[in-house]
Amino acid sequence: METRIRYMARSPILQTEKAFSTDFPVDHVDDARSTNLVADDRPVTVHAIQDPNQWELDTHGFCILRAEVHLDLDRIDTHRREVENAFWYDIEAILHEKFPRYSRIEAYDLTVRRRDLDFPQRVRQYDPSHEQPAEIAHSDTSQRGGFLVLQHCFPGQDDYWKHKDFDIINVWRPLRRPTDDWPLALCDYTTIDQENDLLLNDAIRRDTISENSLMHFNAAHKWYYLKDQGINDLLVFRNSDSGGKRARGFHAAVWNPKATGPPRESVEVRLVAFY
Known part of the structure; x- marks a missing residue:
């Protein structure tokens, strides 16, 4: 697939300011900025995955599992918690069956994405019922961001997790088929220069501040997607780990110029997995 990836430019301001971004308007505040980042869109070939079994979480940052998972689409909007x-x-x-090394796995977030017809030309402000595809190349949390997530999502449990080894995991799948509209692309971790390609970003949200990792362009990056992904095809990738040493799954939603299906609908679960 010939498409584009939204990277972040190596702007001079990042030499003196830490990167930051918000998901809410700040126009009402004098001299306020919603971000100090500058997009750097690059043409990229995103390769269709030929053998789902060749990808390993600890080497490439992601893997593909096939499993039947029940999700009640008729009630997801009206009975969300259930x-x-x-x-x-x-x-x-x-995940426990696939990765028995984990002693405890706790989900803490479920995000539904439904692409609006005018995305990406127009990106609406935050809607609690659903989000838009995320076209910026990123991992959801940095090493520090993983600890901030636990503080926010599991308050009062610091004594349990503060000395434990853990991963922050994402499991992504489409809600419906066909699924060729704005599929999720993943970057092979072995092609990323850890010293020069990554950028720590303060992610400022309405109710919390976290830290994620963004990407600068490098022609060595290799991107892949699961063509014709079904609802039982689960993309599993690591966002971060407590030690900051393991492979991570940097990802981005990408425009498919040959898409024939309806606007993308997807669901993702974020989890902490303790060793």
Whole structure:
């Protein structure tokens, strides 16, 4: 697939300011900025995955699992908590079976994305019912961001996790088929220059501040996607780990110039997995 990836430019301001971004308007505040980042869109070939079994979480930052997971689409908007808990339970069980090294797995977030017809020309402000595809190349949390997530999502449990080794994991799948509109692309971790390609970013949200990792362009990067991904094809990738040493799954939603299906609908679960 010939498309583009939204990287972040190596702007001079990043030599004196830490990168930051918000997901809410700040126009009402004098001299306020919603971000100090500058987009750097690059033409990229995103390769279709030929053999799902060749990708390993600890080498490439992501893997592909095939499993039947129940998600009640008729009730996800009206009975969100009940549907969310059932889906979390299924995903946690699948990960425990695939990765027995984890002693405890806890889901903490479920995000539904439904692409608006005028995305990406127009990106609406935050809607609590659903989000838009995320076209910036990123991982959801940095090493520090993983600890901030635990503080926010599991308050009062610091004594349990502060000395433990853990991963922050994402499991992504489409809600419906066909799924060729704005698919999720993943970067092979072995092609990333850890010293020069990555950028720490303060992610400022309405109710919390976290830290994620963004990417600068490097022609060595190799990007892949799961063509014709079904609802039982689970993309599993690591966002961060407590030690900052393991492979991570940098990812981005990408425009498919040959898409024939309806606007993309997807669901993702974020989890902490303790060793």
